[in-house]
Amino acid sequence: MAMVPILDVKGLTKIFGDGCHLCSQSTGPEYETNVCRHCGSIVACSDVSFKLYPGEILGIVGESGSGKSTVVKLLHFDWDATSGEVFIQSTSMDKSININGKNLFARSPYQKRQIRNLFMGIVYQNPHLGLRMDVSSGGNIAERLITANWRSIAMMRGRASELLEKTEIPVERMDEPPANFSGGMQQRVQIAKALSNNPLILFLDEVTTGLDVSVQARVLDLIRNLQSELNLSMIIVSHDLGVIRLLTKRTIVMKYGRIVEAGLTDQILEDPQHPYTQLLVSSQL
Amino acid sequence: MLKADNLSKVFNIHLIGDKVIKGCNGVSFIVDRGEFLGISGPSGAGKSTILKCIYRTYLPTGGDIRYDSVLYGQVNLATIADHMVISIRHKEIGYISQFLKVIPRVSAVDIVAEPLLLKNGVSPEEAKTKAGELLERLNIPRKLFDAYPATFSGGEQQRVNIARAIIWKPRLLLLDEPTASLDRDSTAIVVELLKELRNEGTSMVGIFHDNELMKSITDRAYRMNPETEYAE
Ligand SMILES: Nc1ncnc2c1ncn2[C@@H]1O[C@H](COP(=O)(O)OP(=O)(O)OP(=O)(O)O)[C@@H](O)[C@H]1O
Ligand SMILES: [Mg+2]
Numbered sequence A: 001m002a003m004v005p006i007l008d009v010k011g012l013t014k015i016f017g018d019g020c021h022l023c024s025q026s027t028g029p030e031y032e033t034n035v036c037r038h039c040g041s042i043v044a045c046s047d048v049s050f051k052l053y054p055g056e057i058l059g060i061v062g063e064s065g066s067g068k069s070t071v072v073k074l075l076h077f078d079w080d081a082t083s084g085e086v087f088i089q090s091t092s093m094d095k096s097i098n099i100n101g102k103n104l105f106a107r108s109p110y111q112k113r114q115i116r117n118l119f120m121g122i123v124y125q126n127p128h129l130g131l132r133m134d135v136s137s138g139g140n141i142a143e144r145l146i147t148a149n150w151r152s153i154a155m156m157r158g159r160a161s162e163l164l165e166k167t168e169i170p171v172e173r174m175d176e177p178p179a180n181f182s183g184g185m186q187q188r189v190q191i192a193k194a195l196s197n198n199p200l201i202l203f204l205d206e207v208t209t210g211l212d213v214s215v216q217a218r219v220l221d222l223i224r225n226l227q228s229e230l231n232l233s234m235i236i237v238s239h240d241l242g243v244i245r246l247l248t249k250r251t252i253v254m255k256y257g258r259i260v261e262a263g264l265t266d267q268i269l270e271d272p273q274h275p276y277t278q279l280l281v282s283s284q285l
Numbered sequence B: 001m002l003k004a005d006n007l008s009k010v011f012n013i014h015l016i017g018d019k020v021i022k023g024c025n026g027v028s029f030i031v032d033r034g035e036f037l038g039i040s041g042p043s044g045a046g047k048s049t050i051l052k053c054i055y056r057t058y059l060p061t062g063g064d065i066r067y068d069s070v071l072y073g074q075v076n077l078a079t080i081a082d083h084m085v086i087s088i089r090h091k092e093i094g095y096i097s098q099f100l101k102v103i104p105r106v107s108a109v110d111i112v113a114e115p116l117l118l119k120n121g122v123s124p125e126e127a128k129t130k131a132g133e134l135l136e137r138l139n140i141p142r143k144l145f146d147a148y149p150a151t152f153s154g155g156e157q158q159r160v161n162i163a164r165a166i167i168w169k170p171r172l173l174l175l176d177e178p179t180a181s182l183d184r185d186s187t188a189i190v191v192e193l194l195k196e197l198r199n200e201g202t203s204m205v206g207i208f209h210d211n212e213l214m215k216s217i218t219d220r221a222y223r224m225n226p227e228t229e230y231a232e
């Protein structure tokens, strides 16, 4: 029983700046910087490789600036990678678009948008990035549905109210803009929007950071329930090991743009190998 | 079914000047199908370390852990890929720790039902019913079924923990002092449940604080030799 990864990421690299041939060799944990001392470019992530398996939640932890959000934004095609490849493999995928076994970074911008609109969902740490604050919550979801080729207004309204109910937003508030909502509610509208196209892969970037503990708990419970109900594959970025412990079975640890350790989440927490992971774990427990 | 071959584990603590702590060293044993192996040895000898290496909560430093998997055939648990370990944990190997790791805001009955859902396609209702029956046998009051175990007594939590570990009848069960926080009556019930599980074919490796208890339920004991395993 060989399990095929739904997402296979190989050598993902993003350099901000002109870059030079020494960028990768002069940055990383052993140099304690992600800034190339030769050309001044920022190596946001370098040679990041991992697999995401169907139905699993994979955690990415690491300190601020370690490149976690960069990885997610590259995989969501928000930014172009400097180098690297990504493959999606799924049998349950919409037949209208054949992307199995092809490097998605090499697709046309149009195809990338299509892949994103049909198969991916994302929740940004900053709700302003993921939502239009002055458009109704239902409208935010409808905009997303339109990109996934929905057309009937009635069906879109129906879908929006179903999703808002799932994410515990009172349906009667569907016509209010997210600007009227609390931080926790905005995150839940973002989650509803991200789920609207029935994605195969969901990216969650620091979804609970900055929320009150009790609100955090509701968002985390929501994610946990969605995972068991919909069997979604997710990548969850967090610097909070509590979130990682609660939601994930496997975790990647990043520092200065590199993966320093990857393993089972309980192994990372109980038997961390890399000095940085040991520091991270000991300072959070 | 399981063969530890010269298994060793050392912890390198980089934070305190690359201190090296010995977990276990040169551990070799075999567990046949349907067998219950006890592990005995002085406190600090590394008994729990062995179980955690088998479950891969610890990454072994040396040696092999050969396991005859239904999913993957012969594998070395010390080195196979993480996602394969996850599948094996869901379908084949269970682990009872000394204490329950509570899952926040999940009721006792759901905590117990979860592994059954992960293992095979039983319906959520059926899983819940089975979980309730098992909790009942373990004398957990019915009114606690829907409560969160975070507020339970140590003994109640541990019985929830045991129920969660045995409900899905794993092929191989690792037990780390499962009855340490239980009173005599609860211990007797747990022993009975473990014997039933064994009769249904589960192989086990267990650590028990009580030697008499260990003798009464295991087939054989692997004695950790302080000479080799405990020596600095
Ligand atoms: N648009 C950009 N232009 C230049 N540098 C950038 C840009 N976006 C990110 N970076 C840099 O890339 C590095 C990685 O940033 P990233 O946002 O991925 O970190 P992160 O791990 O998500 O951090 P945090 O935990 O603070 O969210 C940082 O040094 C950051 O300053
Ligand atoms: Mg970030």
Ligand SMILES: [Zn+2]
Binding pocket: A019, A020, A021, A022, A023, A024, A036, A037, A038, A039, A040, A041
């Ligand atoms: Zn450079």
